[in-house]
């Protein structure tokens with residue numbers, strides 16, 4: 152499990168940054184709201200893999216992060232059919248994914264990427280990185 156990108160949230164209702172995600176390419180603790188300079192909530196993107204299979208049989212993507220409850224509201228699954236043998240499940244939790252359409256796209260890409268790499272016998276899969284431009288196009292505010 153690795154921390155990668157993250158999002159910071161200001162939970163002060165009197166702040167104009169309230170509830171708005173601030174994208175952080177290199178998250179550091181604690182998150183300080185860039186508007187009111189008070190400490191907020193930081194959620195980092197992370198993934199975990201369970202199971203013994205070399206090929207990934209299922210990808211789960213947790214999305215629609217709720218900063219007040221500090222949990223994800225939704226999950227989507229992508230299952231690779233027709234793979235025999237041992238199961239291997241990858242779970243990605245990302246505060247950068249808001250919609251089911253995005254989550255499905257990420258799950259599909261992750262499954263394809265991980266299995267393409269596994270087929271080349273690489274044992275340390277890493278999700279494909281979105282570029283700064285992709286993130287800005289999705290409506291994120293890039294801070295660092």
Ligand SMILES: [Zn+2]
Nearest residue numbers: 161166184187
């Ligand atoms: Zn604030």
